[in-house]
Amino acid sequence: MIHTHTMKSPDTLVIGAxxxxxxxxxxxxxxxxxxxxxxxxHVGAGASGGFLGALMPHMPDSWNPKKQFQYEGLTSLxxxxxxxxxxxxxxxxxRRCGRVMPVTNAKLVQQIQRRVDGAGKYWDERYTxxxxxxxxxxxxxxxxxxxxxxxxxxxxxxxxxxxxALEASIRAHCMIMEGAEAELIRSVGDGFEVELSDxxxxxxxxxxxxxxxxxxPLLQPFMDEMNSxxxxxxxxxxxAMLIEHEHDDTMPVLYHDGTYIVPHAGNRVAIxxxxxxxxxxxxxxxxxxxxxxxxxxxxxxxxxxxxxxxxERWAAVRPRNTMEGRGTEPFFGPVPGQEGLxxxxxxxxxxxxxxxxxxxxxx
Ligand SMILES: Cc1cc2nc3c(=O)[nH]c(=O)nc-3n(C[C@H](O)[C@H](O)[C@H](O)COP(=O)(O)OP(=O)(O)OC[C@H]3O[C@@H](n4cnc5c(N)ncnc54)[C@H](O)[C@@H]3O)c2cc1C
Numbered sequence: 001m002i003h004t005h006t007m008k009s010p011d012t013l014v015i016g017a018x019x020x021x022x023x024x025x026x027x028x029x030x031x032x033x034x035x036x037x038x039x040x041x042h043v044g045a046g047a048s049g050g051f052l053g054a055l056m057p058h059m060p061d062s063w064n065p066k067k068q069f070q071y072e073g074l075t076s077l078x079x080x081x082x083x084x085x086x087x088x089x090x091x092x093x094x095r096r097c098g099r100v101m102p103v104t105n106a107k108l109v110q111q112i113q114r115r116v117d118g119a120g121k122y123w124d125e126r127y128t129x130x131x132x133x134x135x136x137x138x139x140x141x142x143x144x145x146x147x148x149x150x151x152x153x154x155x156x157x158x159x160x161x162x163x164x165a166l167e168a169s170i171r172a173h174c175m176i177m178e179g180a181e182a183e184l185i186r187s188v189g190d191g192f193e194v195e196l197s198d199x200x201x202x203x204x205x206x207x208x209x210x211x212x213x214x215x216x217p218l219l220q221p222f223m224d225e226m227n228s229x230x231x232x233x234x235x236x237x238x239x240a241m242l243i244e245h246e247h248d249d250t251m252p253v254l255y256h257d258g259t260y261i262v263p264h265a266g267n268r269v270a271i272x273x274x275x276x277x278x279x280x281x282x283x284x285x286x287x288x289x290x291x292x293x294x295x296x297x298x299x300x301x302x303x304x305x306x307x308x309x310x311x312e313r314w315a316a317v318r319p320r321n322t323m324e325g326r327g328t329e330p331f332f333g334p335v336p337g338q339e340g341l342x343x344x345x346x347x348x349x350x351x352x353x354x355x356x357x358x359x360x361x362x363x
Pocket of ligand 1: 015016017018019020021038039040041042043044045046047048049050052053054055180181182183210211212213214215236237238239240272273274314315316317318319344345346347348349350351352353
């Protein structure tokens with residue numbers, strides 16, 4: 001049965017309560033709008049609700065607007081997280097811990113020098129990037145055969161706590177409907193109708209689509225022409241493990257060949273990677289025990305993790321855009337030709353560090 005929800009139409013309806021949707025809701029609330037946030041499962045149930053939480057800058061050689069944007073995201077997080085923590089009393093587990101990457105090949109040294117120069121030019125002097133030939137700090141020396149590249153801009157956050165804090169900051173100020181799956185968006189008059197899978201129809205002046213890789217089918221009818229009928233993107237799966245490992249929390253993020261090792265408070269270390277393209281037939285949250293390449297790489301980088309107890313295994317799917325003329329670039333903003341319809345989708349592996357600014361540009 002089709003029926004219309006009794007709530008007065010909100011100014012803004014946000015689809016998806018991941019880090020992007022929650023930030024969009026938070027910004028819209030701050031602008032004084034009435035906001036309805038739809039979530040098919042529960043807040044943080046998607047790719048944002050894991051435990052990896054690496055906040056890694058793009059390499060500062062060949063600077064471009066995208067790198068500048070991400071830099072602004074990363075450097076503003078100190079204050080943003082502090083405000084959220086003060087407001088909610090929830091510790092987001094944030095620390096600017098830096099990052100160390102092994103240098104495995106002498107040919108890379110020249111490239112790293114360009115990165116060192118770029119950091120000197122484009123990063124504030126508080127943050128450094130260096131090449132250390134004789135020091136392999138935290139990384140198995142046999143992997144870092146040529147030394148390491150180290151930076152002090154990278155950071156880490158506990159994604160689940162960050163999501164809890166975000167949720168707590170918006171819950172009292174907007175309506176959050178969990179278990180509400182948006183199935184179809186229709187443009188009507190000067191607004192939109194959103195049809196849910198249970199038949200409910202909601203209307204709003206403005207709709208922000210922020211439901212991760214599941215946004216593609218909702219957006220396809222509006223962006224089909226722009227994308228010459230091709231798919232707007234697809235989901236890329238990632239897997240992670242949370243490991244108990246004693247450390248004094250001075251450790252940086254370690255990164256090599258697609259695998260992250262991220263130190264967290266309370267003697268936890270998370271490892272993971274986000275590059276499984278072929279996950280057809282598997283559930284988005286199914287942890288594939290046959291795909292442990294990232295675990296082997298992590299052990300190689302940091303052998304002391306070998307016998308450490310695994311506390312949790314987690315898998316999720318993140319969006320990867322394939323939009324004409326934009327490649328895999330994220331899409332943050334108005335959908336062309338559809339006044340009042342916005343999309344927040346993509347951002348690859350860096351969304352946790354930019355969600356707070358990616359979602360504010362058009363609000
Ligand atoms: C294993 C793994 C590790 C990662 N590690 C990092 C990292 O270290 N650092 C980093 O910055 N990024 C990392 N990422 C990427 C990052 O997690 C994602 O890019 C980001 O969380 C995406 O946020 P989002 O808000 O777009 O989507 P999600 O967090 O996926 O949120 C989308 C929400 O929409 C809901 N939804 C879906 N369909 C509908 C519908 N039809 N109606 C209503 N609601 C719906 C979902 O339930 C979900 O809650 C990682 C990703 C994975 C998979």
